Amino acid sequence: MADLKKLYDAVLNGxxxxxxxVTQEALAVGIDPLELITKYLxxxxxxxxxxxxxxxxxxxxxxxxxxxxxxSLELVRPLLAASGVQPPGRVVIxxxxxxxxxxxxxxxxxxxxxxxxxxxxxxxxVPPEKFIEAVxxxxxxxxxxxxLLTVTMPAMRTTIDALKQAGVREQVKxxxxxxxxxxxxxxxxxxxxxxxxxxxxxxxxxxxTRPVES
Amino acid sequence: MKHSALxxxxxxxxxxxxxxxxxECGFGLTIGGGQVYPEVNFTLxxxxxxxxxxxxxxxxxxxxxxxxxKRATSLHVPGIVLEFELLPAMTETPGWGAEITALLRRHxxxxxxxxxxxxxxxxxxxxxxxxxKPLELRSGPAWEQLRRSFELCIDAGADIISIESVGGKExxxxxxxxxxxxxxxxxxxxxxxxxxxxxxxxxxxxxDGSRKAVPGGDTAxxxxxxxxxxxxxxxxxxxxxxxxxxxxxVRSLVAFEHGAVGPSKDCAYEGPVIxxxxxCPISMEGKSAACAHFSPIGNIAAAMCDLxxxxxxxxxxxxxxxxxxxxxxxxxxxxxxxxxxxxSGGALTLRQWLVDSDKHLSPQAMVLSPxxxxxxxxxxxxxxxxxxxxxxxxxxxxxxxxxCVDAGTLNLNKKEKGWLSRIExxxxxxxxxxxxxxxxxxETHAGAFNPACYGLP
Numbered sequence: 001m002a003d004l005k006k007l008y009d010a011v012l013n014g015x016x017x018x019x020x021x022v023t024q025e026a027l028a029v030g031i032d033p034l035e036l037i038t039k040y041l042x043x044x045x046x047x048x049x050x051x052x053x054x055x056x057x058x059x060x061x062x063x064x065x066x067x068x069x070x071x072s073l074e075l076v077r078p079l080l081a082a083s084g085v086q087p088p089g090r091v092v093i094x095x096x097x098x099x100x101x102x103x104x105x106x107x108x109x110x111x112x113x114x115x116x117x118x119x120x121x122x123x124x125x126v127p128p129e130k131f132i133e134a135v136x137x138x139x140x141x142x143x144x145x146x147x148l149l150t151v152t153m154p155a156m157r158t159t160i161d162a163l164k165q166a167g168v169r170e171q172v173k174x175x176x177x178x179x180x181x182x183x184x185x186x187x188x189x190x191x192x193x194x195x196x197x198x199x200x201x202x203x204x205x206x207x208x209t210r211p212v213e214s
Numbered sequence: 215m216k217h218s219a220l221x222x223x224x225x226x227x228x229x230x231x232x233x234x235x236x237x238e239c240g241f242g243l244t245i246g247g248g249q250v251y252p253e254v255n256f257t258l259x260x261x262x263x264x265x266x267x268x269x270x271x272x273x274x275x276x277x278x279x280x281x282x283x284k285r286a287t288s289l290h291v292p293g294i295v296l297e298f299e300l301l302p303a304m305t306e307t308p309g310w311g312a313e314i315t316a317l318l319r320r321h322x323x324x325x326x327x328x329x330x331x332x333x334x335x336x337x338x339x340x341x342x343x344x345x346x347k348p349l350e351l352r353s354g355p356a357w358e359q360l361r362r363s364f365e366l367c368i369d370a371g372a373d374i375i376s377i378e379s380v381g382g383k384e385x386x387x388x389x390x391x392x393x394x395x396x397x398x399x400x401x402x403x404x405x406x407x408x409x410x411x412x413x414x415x416x417x418x419x420x421x422d423g424s425r426k427a428v429p430g431g432d433t434a435x436x437x438x439x440x441x442x443x444x445x446x447x448x449x450x451x452x453x454x455x456x457x458x459x460x461x462x463x464v465r466s467l468v469a470f471e472h473g474a475v476g477p478s479k480d481c482a483y484e485g486p487v488i489x490x491x492x493x494c495p496i497s498m499e500g501k502s503a504a505c506a507h508f509s510p511i512g513n514i515a516a517a518m519c520d521l522x523x524x525x526x527x528x529x530x531x532x533x534x535x536x537x538x539x540x541x542x543x544x545x546x547x548x549x550x551x552x553x554x555x556x557x558s559g560g561a562l563t564l565r566q567w568l569v570d571s572d573k574h575l576s577p578q579a580m581v582l583s584p585x586x587x588x589x590x591x592x593x594x595x596x597x598x599x600x601x602x603x604x605x606x607x608x609x610x611x612x613x614x615x616x617x618c619v620d621a622g623t624l625n626l627n628k629k630e631k632g633w634l635s636r637i638e639x640x641x642x643x644x645x646x647x648x649x650x651x652x653x654x655x656x657e658t659h660a661g662a663f664n665p666a667c668y669g670l671p
Binding site: 060107110150151154 | 257258259260261262263301302303340342344345347387388390391392393394440444447448449450451528629633
């Protein structure tokens with residue numbers, strides 16, 4: 001019988017080797033893959049996020065945990081897909097056209113992956129048409145736009161306008177972030193949310209993709 | 215390694231305004247000859263850069279140049295450097311960057327003719343080579359645009375040429391994010407020096423064309439400043455940012471091994487190490503760059519500078535005037551104080567206050583003190599390769615931090631102390647030669663970098 005507490009600890013401690021081994025063991029003895037996610041992996045990443053927020057963890061600890069989580073998810077996901085369970089969201093992320101900065105965007109992409117989202121990273125200096133193409137191809141429901149320069153902030157608006165014109169705006173929630181970006185700017189350009197940091201971006205993505213209660 | 219000894223061997227000789235190898239450039243300016251001058255850097259507010267909008271872009275630069283020089287002459291600055299950092303779109307369309315270069319040079323010439331203002335124009339094209347997929351550093355459309363941008367900007371009147379080059383960043387970024395010292399050492403000690411050697415050979419050649427420009431220097435902005443900003447946001451340990459700063463000095467030094475003569479770039483906080491090794495003047499930025507980013511080294515950064523910069527400020531309206539002229543005034547007063555200290559024989563006293571006011575409060579400041587600078591510089595010139603020099607610089611910085619912690623002159627919390635131990639361990643465990651590390655990285659990080667971009671097998 002797999003010791004599933006070890007799975008929780010492995011993610012918390014950023015130990016991918018152990019997280020993968022325990023996941024394999026658990027699946028081999030027939031433990032429900034959804035249970036692995038909901039009872040161990042997600043709570044572990046939630047605790048990692050909490051430790052990051054209260055400055056107990058730096059980014060490297062966060063990234064190693066996200067990598068451990070991803071290693072387990074790669075084993076679990078095909079089984080979930082086969083039984084019709086969907087990931088919490090499909091994300092298309094990129095730094096907008098004209099901007100070459102990507103470390104913050106990379107961090108958000110990794111954290112979203114660690115949070116269980118399927119992520120397609122388009123890189124930096126991404127023109128609007130690439131976002132549109134990717135949203136269609138991935139059937140994405142979240143678009144994340146990043147910018148570090150004040151002069152590339154207008155490209156966020158241009159990208160959102162292009163998504164509207166292409167008729168895909170309504171199928172996605174748009175999140176924006178980056179050093180000069182503010183929640184006020186996000187509102188002005190018609191984005192659905194602004195994340196101040198990578199951990200906040202995961203929380204925001206979860207909020208935006210949560211089914212609306214009737 | 216070109217340098218085997220320090221041009222400035224004693225910490226007491228390492229002071230603002232004075233460099234053993236001063237640089238003459240522009241309209242009668244001598245940098246490092248005894249005075250510190252403001253270097254004002256300015257940028258656009260949030261507007262789109264496009265052909266349709268180009269006249270508005272030009273108008274902003276006209277306004278900024280006019281206001282800055284008006285303020286500079288009113289304050290009787292003994293000299294000034296303007297830095298024009300091209301935005302990516304201005305490098306991709308080289309004619310745009312050249313047009314702004316010519317505009318700024320015209321303003322400097324007029325100020326020189328009308329007011330006798332000594333000045334120079336630094337022009338810094340964006341290193342757009344990183345945008346190519348797959349990455350191409352030495353050929354391809356992005357390099358061709360960048361090369362053309364250098365050529366046209368030099369022809370248009372650039373006095374000093376710089377760049378914030380990014381070779382090795384594709385490995386360094388994930389290295390920082392995972393706190394992986396092996397990746398960091400490989401990026402800074404193996405990849406980046408190779409790109410720097412090639413790139414600065416090209417830049418120096420272009421600066422020596424039909425119209426001469428001074429090959430100023432590079433900066434580890436994409437490396438050590440990324441670490442500094444992540445540390446500022448509590449995303450990375452400060453001790454890691456401090457050690458990365460020291461290690462990054464080696465890749466920035468390579469520019470000087472291939473023709474750069476200074477002034478080094480303002481955001482190259484590794485500048486003091488470069489100055490100690492080469493004797494070339496440096497530009498630095500600190501508290502007056504808070505318009506662009508925060509730092510824990512606001513005062514100490516000025517201790518050894520020859521130009522004093524504000525990094526970058528947008529052309530937006532403040533109560534007194536537009537931000538670029540506001541920051542011109544702030545820099546002018548900082549420089550006036552330093553120059554008055556020098557003239558009255560008090561330079562070392564002021565330097566000590568600048569150093570002491572910061573160094574006990576941050577590991578990043580501690581490694582910038584004149585004494586630490588000399589120790590790190592000695593570790594670099596004592597090594598036989600860029601790789602060994604990078605590791606030695608890291609070990610020297612970590613050792614200095616350890617000594618300060620043990621002596622109680624630097625307080626680190628438990629987390630930071632743990633990271634310092636981890637960094638020391640990882641630096642000591644690095645392979646003894648770069649071939650071994652290269653072989654390891656090819657196996658563990660296949661796909662993260664293309665050895666051919668660096669002339670590696």
